[in-house]
Amino acid sequence: MKRHIPFYSVALIALLLASVKMEAQNLRLREDNIPEILQALTLEEKASLVVGGGMKSMMAGTLGEKGVLVPGAGGTIRPIERLGIPSVVLSDGPAGVRIEPKRKRDKGKTFFATAFPSGTLLASTWNEEIVTKVGQDLGNEALEYGIDVMLGPGMNLHRNPLNGRNFEYYSEDPVVTGKIAAAMIRGMQSNGVGACAKHYALNSQEACRNGNDARADERTIRELYLKGFEIAVKEAAPWTIMSSYNRVNGVWAQSNHWLLTDILRDEWGFDGIVMSDWTGKRNTAEQVAAGNDLMEPGYKSQKKEIIRKVKSGELSEADLDVCVERILRLIVKTPRFKGYVYSDAPNLEAHAMTARSAAAEGIVLLKNDGSLPLRGVKRIALFGNTGYKTVAGGTGSGNVHAPYVVNISEALAATGFHLDADLENAYQVYLKKKTKKGGFLSQMLGKSLPKEMEIPDALIRPDNADAALFVIGRQAGEGLDRHIEDDFLLTASEKAHLEKVQAAFHAQGKPVIVILNTGGAMETASWDSLCDALVALWQPGEEGASALADILSGAVNPSGKLTMTFPLDYMDIPSSSHFPYDYKGSSSMNTMKKYKDKGRENIDFTEFAEGLNVEYRYFCTSGKPVAYPFGFGLSYTTFSYDSLEASRAEDGTVKVSLRVTNTGDVAGKEVVQVYVNDPAPSFFKPELELKAFAKTSLLAPGASEVLEMSIAPYILASFNESTSAWEIPARMNILAGASSGDIRLTIEL
Numbered sequence: 074m075k076r077h078i079p080f081y082s083v084a085l086i087a088l089l090l091a092s093v094k095m096e097a098q099n100l101r102l103r104e105d106n107i108p109e110i111l112q113a114l115t116l117e118e119k120a121s122l123v124v125g126g127g128m129k130s131m132m133a134g135t136l137g138e139k140g141v142l143v144p145g146a147g148g149t150i151r152p153i154e155r156l157g158i159p160s161v162v163l164s165d166g167p168a169g170v171r172i173e174p175k176r177k178r179d180k181g182k183t184f185f186a187t188a189f190p191s192g193t194l195l196a197s198t199w200n201e202e203i204v205t206k207v208g209q210d211l212g213n214e215a216l217e218y219g220i221d222v223m224l225g226p227g228m229n230l231h232r233n234p235l236n237g238r239n240f241e242y243y244s245e246d247p248v249v250t251g252k253i254a255a256a257m258i259r260g261m262q263s264n265g266v267g268a269c270a271k272h273y274a275l276n277s278q279e280a281c282r283n284g285n286d287a288r289a290d291e292r293t294i295r296e297l298y299l300k301g302f303e304i305a306v307k308e309a310a311p312w313t314i315m316s317s318y319n320r321v322n323g324v325w326a327q328s329n330h331w332l333l334t335d336i337l338r339d340e341w342g343f344d345g346i347v348m349s350d351w352t353g354k355r356n357t358a359e360q361v362a363a364g365n366d367l368m369e370p371g372y373k374s375q376k377k378e379i380i381r382k383v384k385s386g387e388l389s390e391a392d393l394d395v396c397v398e399r400i401l402r403l404i405v406k407t408p409r410f411k412g413y414v415y416s417d418a419p420n421l422e423a424h425a426m427t428a429r430s431a432a433a434e435g436i437v438l439l440k441n442d443g444s445l446p447l448r449g450v451k452r453i454a455l456f457g458n459t460g461y462k463t464v465a466g467g468t469g470s471g472n473v474h475a476p477y478v479v480n481i482s483e484a485l486a487a488t489g490f491h492l493d494a495d496l497e498n499a500y501q502v503y504l505k506k507k508t509k510k511g512g513f514l515s516q517m518l519g520k521s522l523p524k525e526m527e528i529p530d531a532l533i534r535p536d537n538a539d540a541a542l543f544v545i546g547r548q549a550g551e552g553l554d555r556h557i558e559d560d561f562l563l564t565a566s567e568k569a570h571l572e573k574v575q576a577a578f579h580a581q582g583k584p585v586i587v588i589l590n591t592g593g594a595m596e597t598a599s600w601d602s603l604c605d606a607l608v609a610l611w612q613p614g615e616e617g618a619s620a621l622a623d624i625l626s627g628a629v630n631p632s633g634k635l636t637m638t639f640p641l642d643y644m645d646i647p648s649s650s651h652f653p654y655d656y657k658g659s660s661s662m663n664t665m666k667k668y669k670d671k672g673r674e675n676i677d678f679t680e681f682a683e684g685l686n687v688e689y690r691y692f693c694t695s696g697k698p699v700a701y702p703f704g705f706g707l708s709y710t711t712f713s714y715d716s717l718e719a720s721r722a723e724d725g726t727v728k729v730s731l732r733v734t735n736t737g738d739v740a741g742k743e744v745v746q747v748y749v750n751d752p753a754p755s756f757f758k759p760e761l762e763l764k765a766f767a768k769t770s771l772l773a774p775g776a777s778e779v780l781e782m783s784i785a786p787y788i789l790a791s792f793n794e795s796t797s798a799w800e801i802p803a804r805m806n807i808l809a810g811a812s813s814g815d816i817r818l819t820i821e822l
Contacts, residue, residue: 101157104405110156111398116390119397120379121151123361125348125371126160143219144184145173147470148351148369150400158401159409163269163348163369167192167225167241168466168614169473170214184417186214187424187615188465188475192227192253193592194435194611196243197633197706199744200768201256203431208260208268210424215266217419221407222267222313224470226257228301229276231593231637232687233652235555237279240467240592240612244636245688245703247297248763248788251304258309265408267312270305272350274298274332276317279554280653281676283352284668286320289681292792294321295336297687303341304788312345312403316365318352328356333364346399353667358388366396421476429616434742436617436624437633438707439597440607444584446627446709447490447540454493454538455482456574458525459546459590461500462508466612467592469551475615481544481588484618488626496532522548528570535581541574542625543604547591555593557643557654562596575603588621598641598700609635627709632742632768634706634812638688641700647683647691651675689813690759702814704746704763710737710774712811714745717818719807725786729765731809731818732779735772744768745780748813749789750806752821756793761813764788 102110114122126149142149143162150161165171170186189195189211195204215223227238231245243250258268275287275298289298305311314337316327326332327349337343348367349360357368357375368375382388404410438445447453455461465478482492507523535541545567549555563571575585584605589595592612601607608631610621623629640646643654653675670677683691689703717731733743747765751758765782772778790799810816 102401102405102410107398107401107405110158110401111394113156114153114397116380116383117376118153119393120376122153122158122400123367123379123393123396124151124357124375125149125367125369126151127371127373143172144176145171146220147171147224148371150367150404151371158404161221161404161407161409162219163222163224164215164218164220165225165470166211166215166223166473167227167471169211169475170218170220170223171470171473172218172220174474183476184218185421185476186218186473187211187421187428188473188478189428190432190435190614190617191466191471191592191612192241192243193239193636194432194613194617194633195257196249196253196636197435197437197609197611198431198768199249199634199636199766200434201252203434204253204256205260206427207431208257209263210427212261212264212266214419214424215261216264216408216413217416219409219415219417220266221409222269223261224269224271224315226254226268226270227272227471228254228270228305229272230298230301230687232277232681233646233648234594234637234640234643235557235561235652235654236277237549237554238467238469238471238551240549241471245638246636246763247300248304249636249766250301251308252766254301254305255309258305258311262309262312265406265411265413267403267406268309269313269315269348270302270311271315272317273302273314273337273347274317274326275321275681276319276326278653278679279552280656280658283318284320284670284677286323286670286678287681288322288678290684290794292794293681293684295792296685299336300788302337306337306341306343307787310345312406314343314345314347316347316349318350325355327352327365328359328363330363338364346403358382361388361396362392364396366399425616428614429620432613432617432620433623433629435611435633436613436621436631437609437635437705438606438624438631439609439639439701439705440601440604441707442605444540444586444605445625447625448627450539451489451491452493452538453485453490454496454534454541455485455544456496456528456541456570457544457546457588458500458504458523460542460544460588461497462504463618464522464546464548464590464612465614465617467550468548471550478615479618481542481590481618481621484622485542485625487619488622490622493532493534493537496534499529499532500526522546525564525566527566528573530573533573533577535578535583538583540583541578541585542588543571543574543585544588544590545595547595549592554653554656561643563600568600571600571603586625594637594639596643596700597639601700609633630709630739630741631706632708632744634704634744635701636703638692638699638703639701640692641698645697645699646688647686648681651680651682653679685757685759690762693813694760699814702812704744704810704812705814706744706812708737708741708743710735710739710741712736712741712743714809714817716779717807717809717820719820719822721822725789725801727784727789727807727822728781729784729807729809730779730781732777733769733772734777735774738774740771740773742769742771743811746810746812747782747784748808748810748816750808751802752804752806754802756791756795758791761808763813
């Protein structure tokens with residue numbers, strides 16, 4: 074018997090099908106429907122989400138072409154319009170938002186960003202509060218320029234002073250690195266934009282950075298090169314982390330399951346996305362399976378590979394889904410998803426003042442024979458190219474298109490000092506002649522410094538000045554490491570000129586002050602006897618020279634301290650022979666080319682043979698002398714420490730407190746560093762390991778402040794490789810010092 078389906082049933086089914094189809098058509102991404110969106114995505118769309126928007130769009134943005142959301146931004150996440158998934162914009166920016174300042178589509182308008190102080194200087198403040206403020210202002214500029222995620226902060230250790238990107242990193246110590254990075258991330262993300270901690274991990278040189286195999290034991294990796302990232306993850310929860318170009322013990326960091334999943338996610342609890350550094354085509358399926366969620370800058374061939382390998386079973390679609398879901402969870406947090414209408418007009422004037430305040434706290438006074446501050450000094454003879462063309466920051470992705478950079482000469486004049494006009498004119502004429510016009514690469518990477526001007530004897534005139542300022546400038550950055558000759562060391566010309574200036578000015582009893590306008594440590598021991606004062610200005614951002622003038626005049630008391638060691642000699646450094654200090658090649662900036670391992674030591678592979686003996690840990694343990702120790706920095710006043718106390722809470726947290734008193738006659742701030750020593754270690758431990766630090770408020774003469782610090786158990790612990798476990802000693806010495814070479818108080822816990 075033939076059954077007939079009632080007409081109303083057929084109509085109902087049709088209506089339901091139409092409803093389902095319409096619902097699918099109306100499906101849009103929301104914060105609460107990510108699993109539903111994941112189900113609705115096709116395989117092609119999933120592959121599109123995990124592969125960035127492509128180099129073409131990034132280059133178009135750099136050139137200011139039409140059709141780009143934010144010209145000059147570093148990369149994107151691709152949109153899926155049918156499901157309401159917007160594009161997400163990523164921008165370089167450890168020291169400021171790096172976007173194109175001028176655009177063809179907006180003629181007559183500029184899009185400058187504040188050049189904040191470099192990472193080296195920010196860490197030298199030892200002030201988490203002011204770094205958070207910098208992060209807030211930087212993040213606000215990102216928000217108002219339409220950026221969703223900032224590619225910073227940079228967190229690799231200063232394993233060796235010749236690393237070209239040390240200027241954008243924080244320290245040779247992981248606790249300083251982690252705490253300062255966490256402060257920066259909290260500040261950035263308070264605006265509702267994401268931060269991207271980079272480069273994870275062991276990206277400690279630029280030479281062959283896209284292929285180098287960093288070989289280190291597990292304890293060294295965990296205690297030094299991962300610890301800063303761990304602190305940042307646990308204390309600031311960055312939205313994203315960038316995996317580095319290099320290999321780690323033979324495995325690409327970008328496809329290293331142990332780094333990206335076992336440690337980062339399973340051990341530390343990271344719940345954001347991992348994106349690759351801007352790498353060429355590697356095994357994309359391996360990266361996805363390891364937990365590298367987003368491939369940047371992104372290539373069509375990578376999408377095709379994912380689709381092909383999922384279909385063939387070489388890549389699990391479940392693994393792909395995990396990455397896609399993480400990316401969707403990132404997208405729903407972004408300003409672009411939330412419909413924020415950005416102004417393209419952040420308050421650059423206010424942010425410049427933050428940059429100036431931060432610079433003032435990170436400038437380090439290394440030597441002072443009483444010539445600073447410059448009391449009674451009105452006339453200054455200013456020597457050195459970068460006295461007149463000051464280096465604000467490093468090159469590469471850390472470069473910022475700032476509205477201006479205050480030069481030291483301008484800052485001194487604005488503070489009321491009078492410069493030797495003939496000397497200034499000679500430098501200005503020379504620099505105008507020698508400064509090359511910037512092309513495309515200089516827009517991307519910044520301009521190189523011209524050769525230092527030869528100073529005519531006739532212009533070394535102590536009769537025309539009350540003091541001499543001699544500025545030593547260095548530039549470094551992405552793609553190239555520094556070298557010993559004419560970089561870490563003074564050039565022969567610089568040394569000869571400094572000797573002439575010193576002889577002429579000292580003959581009349583007038584001081585010579587040297588300013589280091591550099592991104593990191595230099596050799597100073599062979600020549601600092603030629604100067605009466607030595608100041609590390611670093612690469613201080615657009616307003617750093619103004620901060621320097623404040624310190625030289627005495628309007629501000631210096632309070633910065635070193636976050637790296639200045640050795641007596643390069644070869645004293647424990648990693649000296651395990652770093653490509655004599656390599657003349659580049660980092661292979663064109664990372665799209667297929668990398669070929671030629672087995673070159675320190676190029677294709679680098680042995681981290683020094684282990685835990687990185688910089689101050691080695692110098693303090695071996696007793697080897699240095700020029701300026703880790704944590705060192707002078708003030709115009711003096712401080713005393715007393716009442717050191719330490720206790721251990723039930724959860725293992727160690728609480729430390731002490732009182733600091735300003736015993737001088739000038740108001741100032743002091744940085745106190747807390748180190749730990751194991752008096753009876755069961756396995757090797759360095760003599761000193763920094764575990765906490767704090768900076769006082771501005772203390773008037775005679776005033777005191779009690780500083781309180783907490784050390785979490787995971788920061789206190791050492792990794793025992795024989796048991797594969799973290800261990801905290803039952804007994805330890807707690808040491809409070811003004812530097813690693815100036816321990817003031819010790820207590821046993």
